[in-house]
Amino acid sequence: GQQLNQSPQSMFIQEGEDVSMNCTSSSIFNTWLWYKQDPGEGPVLLIALYKAGELTSNGRLTAQFGITRKDSFLNISASIPSDVGIYFCAGPSGTYKYIFGTGTRLKVLA
Amino acid sequence: EPEVTQTPSHQVTQMGQEVILRCVPISNHLYFYWYRQILGQKVEFLVSFYNNEISEKSEIFDDQFSVERPDGSNFTLKIRSTKLEDSAMYFCASSRGLAGGYTGELFFGEGSRLTVL
Numbered sequence: 001g002q003q004l005n006q007s008p009q010s011m012f013i014q015e016g017e018d019v020s021m022n023c024t025s026s027s028i029f030n031t032w033l034w035y036k037q038d039p040g041e042g043p044v045l046l047i048a049l050y051k052a053g054e055l056t057s058n059g060r061l062t063a064q065f066g067i068t069r070k071d072s073f074l075n076i077s078a079s080i081p082s083d084v085g086i087y088f089c090a091g092p093s094g095t096y097k098y099i100f101g102t103g104t105r106l107k108v109l110a
Numbered sequence: 111e112p113e114v115t116q117t118p119s120h121q122v123t124q125m126g127q128e129v130i131l132r133c134v135p136i137s138n139h140l141y142f143y144w145y146r147q148i149l150g151q152k153v154e155f156l157v158s159f160y161n162n163e164i165s166e167k168s169e170i171f172d173d174q175f176s177v178e179r180p181d182g183s184n185f186t187l188k189i190r191s192t193k194l195e196d197s198a199m200y201f202c203a204s205s206r207g208l209a210g211g212y213t214g215e216l217f218f219g220e221g222s223r224l225t226v227l
Contacts, residue, residue, distance in 0.1 A: 033215060042114075042201050042218035043153060088153060090216070096141065096158040096165035098216055103152055 002027055002093050004101035012107045019076040021104040023089030032072040033090040033098065034063050043088060043100075047074070081108050112136045114219035116202050122225045126191050131222045133185045133202030141213045142185045143203040144177065146170070147221075153201065158213075159185065192226045199223050 006023045013019055023032070031050055035043035047058050049065035049072060056063055064073045076083055089101040115134045123129050135142050144156040158165040159177055176188045185204075189196055199221040205214040 031212065035218075037153075040221075040223075042220045045215055045217060048215045090153075092213070093155075094166060096160060096213060097155050097168075098143075098213075099155060100145075100153040 002099055004089055004091060004099060006087075006089060006101040006104050008104060009102070010105035010107070012109060013079055015079060015081060015108055015110050017079055019079055019083070019106060020073065021075075021087060021106075022071060022073045023101045024071045025091060026070070028069040029072075029091040030069070031092050032063070032065055034061075034072070034074050035088045035090060035100075037086045037088060037103075039085075046087075076106075079106075079108050081110055084108050114202055114204055114217055116200075116219035116222050118222055119220065120223040120225070122227065123192055125194060125226055129189045129192055129196075129224060131187045131189075131200050131202075131224070133187070133219060134183050135185055135202065135204030136206070136217060137183070138206055139204035139217075140207040141165075141205045142177075142179070143205075143216065144187045145201045145203060145218075146198040147201065148198045156187075156200075189224075192224075194226050197224055197226045 034046045037043045047063040052069050054065040060077045062075045086103045086105050088103050090098045093099045117132045142159040147153045157167040157171045174190045178186050201218050201221045203216040203218045205216050208214040
């Protein structure tokens with residue numbers, strides 16, 4: 001079945017650094033959603049993308065819908081300790097289902 | 111801001127017992143979902159529900175699972191006879207639906223942690 005692979009799997013960064021992560025699919029998507037999950041909590045929607053090439057920002061976060069429609073990218077600028085968590089991409093698989101990526105675990109060193 | 115609420119936050123049960131997890135989706139949303147997450151793993155789709163019926167379900171969602179929208183606000187997941195491997199976080203989500211048949215963005219609850227002993 002469809003899978004979404006995220007890289008890197010995990011990363012340690014220094015506070016203040018910029019972060020980049022990506023999500024790739026074997027098939028074309030018409031929507032990309034990016035979520036952040038804190039320990040013991042539910043995923044929180046960060047950014048939604050609906051058009052190939054679209055670049056959308058939410059504060060220090062910027063996400064892009066890849067031109068091939070098989071990938072998406074999330075960047076975090078000037079990371080802070082509260083950026084710690086797991087970042088998931090998600091895309092529609094059929095009409096009534098979203099599948100989630102494997103996740104990127106971010107750890108920020110103060 | 112409207113949110114999805116789930117109860118209980120944590121339930122401990124014995125293997126073979128029935129469990130019902132409850133969710134109140136965002137009020138004007140039309141699509142409802144259950145996902146689960148085994149500790150340290152990714153978020154897995156279980157089932158979607160629209161117009162009072164199951165729209166899609168995964169291989170995980172076997173005969174031991176059922177969903178119901180008993181009234182205008184609640185959305186429940188029942189596990190008939192729990193197994194050890196059902197231990198996980200269960201997340202409810204809802205979306206409002208968009209023009210063109212898109213389900214729209216999913217909004218998640220805080221989850222119900224199920225521990226099967």
